[in-house]
Amino acid sequence: MSDAADTDLKPCDLATLATYEHERVLMESTTTGSVYLLGRLRGQQAIVHVQRTAIASDAAPGLVKDGLEGVNVFLENRPYFSANALITRTPDSPPDLALKVIWPATDVHIKKYTAQQRRVLRETPAAYASVVEPYIASFPPDRLEWVYAILEGRKEAERVVFRDTDPRTGFVLTPDLKWDGVTLTALYLTALVQTRGIRSIRDLTREHLPLLRRISATAYATAAERYGVEAGQLRLFVHYQPSYYHFHVHVVHVQHEVLAGMAVGQAHMLADVIDWLELSPPSPAPSLLAQMTFNYALGTEHGLYAGLAAVQEDAGA
Structure with a gap:
């Protein structure tokens, strides 16, 4: 074929x-x-x-009352009962x-979704320069083709809830595939920036503050107007390390079940990132984010693990 x-x-x-x-x-x-x-x-x-x-x-109340068939009680110890049940199939069931499918899947995908041990590693600016930045640069451009297809409106256009095509301060806000689009306490949106020059928070400078503030304001307004979810019910955060190296912001309901990606070390609140940049010197001086040492957990199968572990061992950390 x-x-x-x-x-x-x-x-x-x-x-x-x-x-x-x-x-x-x-x-x-x-x-x-x-x-x-x-x-x-x-x-x-x-x-x-x-x-x-x-x-x-x-x-749920309707299902309990008259939407089930074939109830099989397997534990009965009053007042506690447990049962398996089938939902009666109707057009509204x-x-x-x-189902989520990655196809064709690369070795990077397979390592990411394979159960593995995790270890906390320390990434200094020097380790970023010697290990992480070459790793990011090694990915072929087509690795992000699916992101560009969303940004350019070639894919998932019907799912986008906000779009601004400005090449500097524009972004797309779209429901994340991890959200069913119905359960508000599991609300999960992703903001993808139009500029292709920001790979991670290490690349952010004071010049990006207008973009980040617009993402914050738009995410809060969209969640309130479209879904009735107030600002205080949302977490806006970025990952480091991210799962892909095109800058994006996660917008998640505060009652969402805790995901691994929300763990301390990997998730950084957008408001904190903005604060760090406001405290940073203007360009061309490096931002605080570029000068920071980050501590985070990586799976032992992650492509960065071996290099960062070796640097950390050499440093005696």
Whole structure:
């Protein structure tokens, strides 16, 4: 099959999923009811994330009253009872599963979603220059093609809730794929900046303050107007290390179940980032973010782990 034909395939239609050939389980969580599978779709490596969907709180009473069938009680010890049940299928029934597919999946994707040990590492500005910056530069430009497709309106245009095409202060605000679009306490938006010159918070300077302030103000206003979620109910944060090196901001409901990406060390509140930049000297002097030492956890399979661990060991840290 040609590359051109591959781009037209729909990885989540039944015909494609029926070609799935299983290799192994990468990671699973009994807390979220999810599992990451590694296999092949139409002969190409693929990661399939299978997860039970959340039940919307306003729909739950109706399900309990008259929306279930085949209830099987497996624990009865008054006043405690546990049972398995099936939802009666109707046109309005909630979906049973949420699927996310990465196809074709690279070795970087596979390492990211493989269960692994994590270690806290220390990244000095020198370690950034010798290890991290060359790592970022090693990625081919097409690694971010999916981001550019969103920014240019070629993909996911119908999902975007805010778009500003200004090359310096513009950005796109769109629901993250980790959000079902319904459960407000799980609200998750992502702001992707239009400029391609910011790879991570290390690249931010005082000149980027107008952009960051606009993202903050727009995220709060959009969440309030579109979803009825107030500013005090939101976390706005950035990751370091991020999962991809095009600057973006996460906008997440404060009651969202704690994700690994919200852990101390990796998540930095946008308001704090703005404060650090306001305290930074003007360009061309490096910002405080460029001069800081960051401590964060990495999986032992992460592409940066070996290099940073070796630098840390050499420094006797």
